[in-house]
Amino acid sequence: MTITHTADVVIIGGGVAGLSTAMQLAARGASVVVLERERIGNGSTGRAAGLLGQLRGNAEHTRMLIDGVKIVRHLEQQVGVEIFVQTGSLRIAETQERAEEIAALVDMGKSIGFAIDHLQPAEVHRLLPYMRTDDLLGACYCPTDGHVQPAELVSAYLKIGKQLGVRYMTHTPVTALLIEAGRVRGVRAADSEYHAPVVVNAGGPWSYLNAELADAALPTAAIGHYYLTTRPHPDFPVDRLSPAIRDRHLRLYTRPESGGLIVGIYDFEPEVHDMRRLPVDFDMSRMKAARDSLQVAKLLEAAHARFPWIDQRTPMSITTGIMTFTPDGRPFCGKMPDLDGLYHCSGFSGHGIVQSPTIGLIMSQLILDGASSYDCESIEADRYFDMPGYVERRDIERKCRDMAGNYYGKVERPEPAAQAS
Numbered sequence: 501m502t503i504t505h506t507a508d509v510v511i512i513g514g515g516v517a518g519l520s521t522a523m524q525l526a527a528r529g530a531s532v533v534v535l536e537r538e539r540i541g542n543g544s545t546g547r548a549a550g551l552l553g554q555l556r557g558n559a560e561h562t563r564m565l566i567d568g569v570k571i572v573r574h575l576e577q578q579v580g581v582e583i584f585v586q587t588g589s590l591r592i593a594e595t596q597e598r599a600e601e602i603a604a605l606v607d608m609g610k611s612i613g614f615a616i617d618h619l620q621p622a623e624v625h626r627l628l629p630y631m632r633t634d635d636l637l638g639a640c641y642c643p644t645d646g647h648v649q650p651a652e653l654v655s656a657y658l659k660i661g662k663q664l665g666v667r668y669m670t671h672t673p674v675t676a677l678l679i680e681a682g683r684v685r686g687v688r689a690a691d692s693e694y695h696a697p698v699v700v701n702a703g704g705p706w707s708y709l710n711a712e713l714a715d716a717a718l719p720t721a722a723i724g725h726y727y728l729t730t731r732p733h734p735d736f737p738v739d740r741l742s743p744a745i746r747d748r749h750l751r752l753y754t755r756p757e758s759g760g761l762i763v764g765i766y767d768f769e770p771e772v773h774d775m776r777r778l779p780v781d782f783d784m785s786r787m788k789a790a791r792d793s794l795q796v797a798k799l800l801e802a803a804h805a806r807f808p809w810i811d812q813r814t815p816m817s818i819t820t821g822i823m824t825f826t827p828d829g830r831p832f833c834g835k836m837p838d839l840d841g842l843y844h845c846s847g848f849s850g851h852g853i854v855q856s857p858t859i860g861l862i863m864s865q866l867i868l869d870g871a872s873s874y875d876c877e878s879i880e881a882d883r884y885f886d887m888p889g890y891v892e893r894r895d896i897e898r899k900c901r902d903m904a905g906n907y908y909g910k911v912e913r914p915e916p917a918a919q920a921s
């Protein structure tokens with residue numbers, strides 16, 4: 501017998517994207533059900549390092565992240581827990597090209613009133629005595645950056661969502677979309693149907709499979725990612741408020757963690773995962789990185805180059821997980837033109853934790869108002885709709901993998917301030 505449930509909105513996926521969207525919708529009075537295949541926050545969300553750098557290559561994306569911090573600060577007040585740790589962040593340059601990139605970013609940031617300034621290598625050394633600085637040409641410092649604690653963010657979304665009446669169903673994989681006369685009417689999961697005029701695909705790395713339930717091609721790919729976490733080192737203590745670092749030349753990012761250091765790498769040849777081959781109860785938190793793998797070797801080599809005290813013998817753990825990349829590194833938020841009622845909210849390309857506060861707000865506006873107060877052109881879900889080269893899985897995976905591989909490698913050309921505002 502099929503059990504039928506009804507709601508205004510059904511959300512597929514209990515990661516930060518689905519949870520934030522659910523909370524914002526419920527805050528405006530919508531009845532919302534979140535359906536999660538496994539446990540809440542157990543997809544990419546549970547693996548994230550949580551780095552939050554607000555300055556992006558264009559002003560609208562920067563505004564989204566600045567506003568995201570305000571939302572997080574409000575959540576902290578509501579739940580009484582620290583979610584955002586404001587450590588500040590540095591971008592460092594060891595090549596002329598990178599120094600020019602940083603100079604352009606400082607100009608762009610200042611033009612929109614964002615707190616950012618140049619820093620001389622000597623000052624960098626004073627701030628970060630555990631980092632090699634003798635090869636640096638320059639750096640910039642953003643004092644209002646830091647990191648979000650993903651588990652605390654998930655708990656806050658969940659706690660407030662529950663207070664607002666959101667229903668969360670775990671161990672409930674969605675296996676079909678109910679479609680009638682060109683529009684979505686709900687979903688099927690196990691022996692139940694969830695009827696709703698709006699369904700949100702917030703399935704993270706699985707989102708392209710969810711789109712296929714509607715015979716649609718969502719151009720995302722599931723990309724492997726690695727970081728290490730050192731234990732506290734007696735000679736190189738890392739203060740909990742030490743600034744995060746981005747070293748795009750070495751493709752590294754870092755942040756403090758419990759007296760040690762998280763060091764992650766955007767590898768130029770990342771793995772692509774086929775989500776269809778994973779078991780239905782796949783648990784991302786159980787993924788183990790092989791210590792003798794090429795990916796770990798590259799991570800250790802780059803980490804050692806910047807932090808010479810980190811090597812094979814350093815006590816550390818290695819974390820691996822799966823991110824969702826798109827061909828241009830920007831998420832997909834909104835509908836496709838050929839199917840009413842189905843909204844996509846996916847493809848956060850390594851930044852879903854920090855984007856989620858504002859993305860939840862944007863999704864609630866798109867669903868309830870039909871438009872957002874943010875300029876969403878660059879994140880519209882249909883920007884590759886039916887475009888040759890963005891339909892076949894093989895083409896999509898190649899493009900997304902190239903994007904992920906070049907993510908830190910490419911030198912950014914921030915948009916000039918005149919266009920950016």
Ligand SMILES: Cc1cc2nc3c(=O)[nH]c(=O)nc-3n(C[C@H](O)[C@H](O)[C@H](O)COP(=O)(O)OP(=O)(O)OC[C@H]3O[C@@H](n4cnc5c(N)ncnc54)[C@H](O)[C@@H]3O)c2cc1C
Nearest residue numbers: 513515517537543544545549550551674704821852853854
């Ligand atoms: C190692 C690593 C480090 C990272 N570091 C950072 C960082 O420093 N900063 C940052 O901002 N981001 C970081 N990220 C990226 C961030 O984790 C993701 O962008 C974010 O968690 C995406 O959230 P999501 O809700 O879209 O996806 P997910 O968290 O993957 O959630 C999607 C959920 O949907 C569920 N689902 C899918 N299909 C179905 C279905 N059919 N039925 C029911 N449930 C379904 C899945 O089980 C999953 O729980 C990192 C990611 C990894 C892997």
